[in-house]
Amino acid sequence: MSFLSATLSRVKPSPTIAVTTKAGELRAAGRDVIGLGAGEPDFDTPENIKAAAVQAIADGKTKYTAVDGIPELKAAICAKFARENGLTYAPNQVSVGTGGKQILYNALMATLNPGDEVVIPAPYWVSYPDMVLLAGGTPVVATATLDNSFKLTPAQLEAAITPKTKWLIFNSPSNPTGAGYSRAELKALTDVLMRHPHVWVMTDDMYEHLAYDDFEFCTPAEVEPALYDRTLTCNGVSKAYAMTGWRIGYAAGPVELINAMRKIQSQSTSNPCSVSQWAAVEALNGPQEFLAANTETFTRRRNLVVSMLSQIDGITCPVPEGAFYVYPSIAGLIGKTTPAGTVISDDEAFATALLEEAEVAVVFGAAFGLSPNFRVSYATSDEALKTACERIQEFCASLG
Structure with a gap:
């Protein structure tokens, strides 16, 4: 009889955390992986908020x-x-x-x-x-x-x-x-x-x-x-x-x-x-003005990603109204084969091959309850997004 609770059999580890972990492992092994899986902004916490935390520590609010x-x-x-x-x-x-x-x-x-x-x-x-x-x-x-x-x-x-x-x-x-x-x-x-x-x-x-x-x-x-x-x-x-x-x-x-x-x-x-x-x-x-500047940056990044992914045959990429994700469909790529011989049987196979063969980390759609799709987080630099999308374009173009 297992020592562990039966409750554990009803749940699974977070796929988004798993993707981030796998990307980190590949980077540690010397691979040039661009991670588009993390659901967090790349901006630093505003200075006034950090200062309030430092003051709280100085004041003994611990x-x-x-x-x-x-x-x-x-x-x-x-x-x-x-x-x-x-x-x-x-x-x-x-x-x-x-x-x-x-x-x-x-x-x-x-x-x-x-x-x-x-x-x-x-x-x-x-x-x-x-x-x-x-x-x-x-x-x-x-x-x-x-x-x-x-x-x-x-x-x-x-x-x-x-x-x-x-x-x-x-x-x-x-x-x-x-x-x-x-x-x-x-x-x-x-x-x-x-x-x-x-x-x-x-x-x-x-x-x-x-x-x-x-x-x-x-x-x-x-x-x-x-x-x-x-x-x-x-x-x-x-x-x-x-x-x-x-x-x-x-x-x-x-x-x-x-x-x-x-x-x-x-x-x-x-x-x-x-x-x-x-x-x-x-x-x-505190001040809220920085929110508008961040939104402007995210809007630019969204437009970049949507534009580049929409150029790919077999991918449909709708324009999101908010957050910092796009959720393209890869219905037109199902059944194709990568240069390494992997068949794109579903979105998990697509995401795995994209990571291993093109060094771009995304999260497969089945994790979110709808396939065949994948999630891209554009909460990273314009340069990284442009390079990642170029790699995705090249990867998809190589499918036979």
Whole structure:
């Protein structure tokens, strides 16, 4: 009999982390690998945020804090929601965790019972289904296709909901596709949810400030105020503020749910890093002007990647509204063979061959629940992106 928990058999390691690890191993072996798999900005954390962390250390703010966040950070989060989303929350409605992932995990652990279903639109962030499984729930995948710009339709949402549905996990702009829902598109989905009062909404708004062209971000409780009492609005400082390693995520929702999440956190990690919390206070309360400059850079990079990948026969690359990913289809390459003799039987075979033969690391689409595709992160330098896309062009042109 195995010593390990049977729960482990229900989940798998993160494919995005696996890709990054493999790319690192090849680099260590002397290979010139360009990594387009990591989901983090290449920008440094802004100086004012770093200075706030240094000051916190100098001031001795290095002790345990309240389990789910210092009062100053909760106040900053409430102010952010009011200022940017038109949502009013009190500090006792706010939870701060060790990254956005812990916030989502705590909420699922605190609410799911065996048999409970969670609707997850695909393509999805790789961790959603596995977190649901770890919490004892059942993921119900509703697939949004390229034909609809990777966005879930109201009819698809309606069809996915059953009497057992407890949550809808909603991510816009999306990881991995960059697809963003307009206010009208989101209102059509919230209209469906209004017909099913037993379904709660868990938003993942981590890419809120990474929106391009004329796209305007909005979140479900903002679009449909009647959903306020059954919505957990989740966000964090990782992406917009280039603070992935600081590990601060947060959410706001009904007091009963926040209290339950605090109980889970109190018996797992306790408080997030005290220094990181003070840095997050400065991130939310401090100057925000750099966000526009970062968005301009990401827009340029997006346009470069979309343009170069769209030139490849067999690849279709839609233009994303936000985040820093593109999610091209390789339907036209399936069945072809690489110069090394590898058959492109699916997107995993494509990504593996691309890494081994062209030294470009991407994440295969099956990891995100929709094939045949692959995800490119353009959160790296223009030079690296141009070289990587040239390698992808040459690799695809060599397929026979």
